[in-house]
Amino acid sequence: MSNDNKACTLLTAPAVFAVENTYQIMAPVSGEMLFWVEIGDEKYYDHSNGIIRSDTDMHRVSVPMDLLDRAGEYSVCIKRIIDRKPYFPETEEAERFTYKFRPVRSDGPVNIYHLADTHGEFAHSSQTGTFFGDDIDLLILNGDILDDSGEIENFELTFRLCETITHGERPCVFSRGNHDLRGFYAEKLADYTPTQNGKSYYTFRLGKIWGIVLDCGEDKSDSHGEYGGAVCCSQFRREETQFLKAVAEKGDYLDSAIEYRLVVVHNPFTYTNEPPFDIEQDLFAEWTEILREKIKPDCIISGHLHDTLVSEIGGKLDSKGQPCPVTVGSKPVYDEGGNLSDFIGCAITLDGGKISVSFTDSKHNVLSTQVLNKQGG
Ligand SMILES: [Fe+2]
Incomplete structure (x- = not known):
């Protein structure tokens, strides 16, 4: 040709x-x-x-x-x-x-910026993501970056955000959100996103960080009319359970050089949402148990709820026995006319065994900061 x-x-x-x-x-x-x-x-x-x-x-x-x-x-x-x-x-x-290219630093603080739920928006969310400037170590894009996969061009936003925030010079972690599954080109998403042999769930190792990306798929049952019979996320999640069990069994997360264990997942599945979003409670309880009893992560990082909050063990999002704090770090802000006026993301700093979480806006204002109780072994 x-x-x-x-x-x-x-x-x-x-x-x-x-x-x-x-x-x-x-x-x-x-x-x-x-x-x-x-x-x-x-x-x-x-x-x-x-x-x-x-x-x-x-x-x-x-x-x-x-x-x-x-x-x-x-x-x-x-x-x-x-x-x-x-x-x-x-x-x-x-x-x-x-x-x-600068890998995640082995000495001193590690600065992570987390964005999710940008839903196709670039101007505010990209500004928000530049909070650390050149001092960023890792960018996490945690689902619903696109509003849907209805146009092939939609996939470019992920790369425009990575470019603006990391300039190709820092590592990124990508996880899929439920909106990514929607639209004509969703079946091609694996060709346009990082995967492990085509799978959207995988582990990663970045210096002293071990992480696992999990994928809850859609947020309602496969039979919901919104999907028109075009998804089979129940089967997908059951296959993922086998992956999670294998990861727990293999024990790579026990390496003595690992100081932080992170779970990156768009939908904070430790939380039982209201109908029709209250799906897969037994399966998500099993995932939660495997994390709590085996992997013992230090933090679960999520989006999806369009909110900024930290749920400690026993907190607002603990419907199933959280293994560790759950941080939800993405919030589009709308004006009275319903137009997007700002975007709040999450700045995470790992330092000296502590995890500091700050919610920041597109002008880089720090709206709140919280130091998490580290749970991992
Ligand atoms: Fe979502």
Whole structure:
């Protein structure tokens, strides 16, 4: 296939997503191009069984986490396609985009910014997310970043937020929200987001942090009319239970170098919401028990409720025996006319065994700060 669009390029800076012990470096692009990442002398291609991919608007390359952490720099390289004919395909010369990279710091405080529930909005939420400026260590995008997956262009917002807040120079963690599951292109979401072999739940390790991303899927039963019979989240969640059990059994979170264990999940499932949102109580109770009895996280970080609050053990969101504090850290603010006027997100600092949680607005005002009671072993 030939490519006449000479302007084809990266649409945003790459986003560097943590998944298990790799970084998935992803970038939306306009036009057909070969795509690879260079770290030192090593090259990592976006390929399909040895064929370098070009017929896509989203590229992804997985690189070893420890290699990029040590290198502190990576280059995204592209070759625009002129004509990908069967023999002697033609491409332009390679173009290189180099980014500094700083892993989560091993000494001193770790600054995490958390956004969820931006629901397609960029202006306020991106400003809110720049709270730490260059001092950020990790960005967490925790679901409902899009309002729906009805248009393929909607997926770009995730990358625009990562670009504005991290400039391709810091790690990000992505988790899916219930609104992401809605729309014509939702079934392609795994092609446009970081996954572990296509699964939207996985663990990650970032220096002294061990984390697990969980995915509650939709927030009502699969038979709800809103979904028109197009979701099977009950089966999805049961498969995820097996994953969670395997993670608990394997015990990677027990590594002595780990100081903080975090759960990132859009929907704070320890809370039993009102009907029709009161689904899967037995299953969510099992997840809660596995976390409480085995994994012993220090904090569950959520969104979904469009609120900013910390529920300590026995608190407002503790319907099932919370294993640790649950922080809900995302709140769109609307004016009297119903227009978005501000966005409140959550700044989390890990330091000296303490977890400090602040809710901050788009002008970087700190609205409240709370130090959590750390529970983990
Ligand atoms: Fe939600």
